Amino acid sequence: NAGVMQNPRHLVRRRGQEARLRCSPMKGHSHVYWYRQLPEEGLKFMVYLQKENIIDESGMPKERFSAEFPKEGPSILRIQQVVRGDSAAYFCASSGEPGHPTYEQYFGPGTRLTVT
Amino acid sequence: GQQLNQSPQSMFIQEGEDVSMNCTSSSIFNTWLWYKQDPGEGPVLLIALYKAGELTSNGRLTAQFGITRKDSFLNISASIPSDVGIYFCAGSIHSGGGADGLTFGKGTHLIIQP
Numbered sequence: 001n002a003g004v005m006q007n008p009r010h011l012v013r014r015r016g017q018e019a020r021l022r023c024s025p026m027k028g029h030s031h032v033y034w035y036r037q038l039p040e041e042g043l044k045f046m047v048y049l050q051k052e053n054i055i056d057e058s059g060m061p062k063e064r065f066s067a068e069f070p071k072e073g074p075s076i077l078r079i080q081q082v083v084r085g086d087s088a089a090y091f092c093a094s095s096g097e098p099g100h101p102t103y104e105q106y107f108g109p110g111t112r113l114t115v116t
Numbered sequence: 117g118q119q120l121n122q123s124p125q126s127m128f129i130q131e132g133e134d135v136s137m138n139c140t141s142s143s144i145f146n147t148w149l150w151y152k153q154d155p156g157e158g159p160v161l162l163i164a165l166y167k168a169g170e171l172t173s174n175g176r177l178t179a180q181f182g183i184t185r186k187d188s189f190l191n192i193s194a195s196i197p198s199d200v201g202i203y204f205c206a207g208s209i210h211s212g213g214g215a216d217g218l219t220f221g222k223g224t225h226l227i228i229q230p
Contacts, residue, residue, distance in 0.1 A: 004158075031215055042120075042204055043159070045217030056217060091158050095215055104149065105218060107158035 002027045004094050004108035005074075012114045019079040019086070021111045025094030031055075032075040033105060034067055037089040049075060082115045089113075118143050120205055122221035129195060130229055137203060137224045138189040145207030148181050148188040149218065153202045162203075163190070166211060192226075200228050 005024040013019050025032050031050055035043040048056040049069040060067070064082075069075040079086055089112050093105040122139050129135060139148070147166055151159035163174050165181035165188060172179055178191045188205055202225050206218040 006158075033217055035217075035220075040222075042220035042222045043206075043218075045219070048215070048217050055215075059217060104161055104164045106161060107151075109156075109158045112156075 004029075004092060004106055006092050006108035006111050008111060009109060010112045010114070012116060013082050014116050015083055016081050019082050019113055021077040021079075021090050021092075021113070023075045023077070023092030023094075023108060025075070025092075026106055029094035029096050029106075031095045031097075032069050033093045033095070034075075034077050035091045035093065035107075037091060037110075039088075043091060046077075079113075082113075084115050087113055087115045118145075118207070118209075118219045120207055120219055120221035122203075122205055122224050124224060125222070126225040126227065128227050128229055131195060131197060133195055135192040135195055135199070135226060136189060137226075138187060139205030139207075139221050140187045141207060141219075142186070144185040145209060145219070146185060146211045147208040148179075149206045149208070150177075150179050150188070150190045151204045151206060153204060153223070155201075159204060195226075195228055197228055197230075200226055202226070 004026050007022050033048050034046040037043045045059040047060050047067045064080045066078045089110045091110045093107045095105045149164045150162045153159045163179040168185050169183045170181045176193045202223040204223045205221045
């Protein structure tokens with residue numbers, strides 16, 4: 001499967017625990033984006049990363065949320081000390097280099113986070 | 117912040133009918149994209165538009181990038197049951213040569229009645 005991969009697909013955490021969401025971009029893509037979707041809402045941009053660099057984190061909450069895209073391995077979205085309001089679907093997208101024919105963002109299947 | 121307004125919010129149509137939905141913005145976007153999302157899945161890219169005034173087709177789907185760069189519409193001809201889902205418009209301030217976080221509308225729910 002050459003598409004964007006996310007795991008886990010479903011994650012249940014108790015309030016105060018940490019949540020780690022993983023994203024492997026499409027083969028050949030080096031740009032990763034994270035979005036959050038609340039029920040009955042559209043997707044909201046959170047952060048845009050390239051390998052080892054955060055390019056734009058204007059949509060990230062200031063506290064408890066962080067993201068990385070290391071030189072090796074998947075991109076990680078980390079949520080510390082989760083609260084019930086963090087319950088949502090989190091989607092990762094990837095794209096090729098700007099100007100590359102496959103510039104468009106392609107999405108993974110998402111991780112559904114439930115905080116109890 | 118930037119917002120995209122999609123209408124209608126939901127559509128109830130008969131199989132075989134044509135569908136039209138649109139997306140408007142108070143600010144300019146230089147790239148428009150249309151996605152479809154099925155329950156429990158991620159959005160799937162349908163059409164990408166890069167030039168103002170551009171009309172692009174993908175099978176039974178046709179989308180246009182408004183000349184003012186503040187709107188776009190999506191048409192689906194001869195709807196079939198598998199067209200059911202939520203359709204999202206998304207905009208980027210960058211042209212095809214750039215990359216940034218997309219701004220999404222709230223979606224149009226398409227429901228097909230037998």
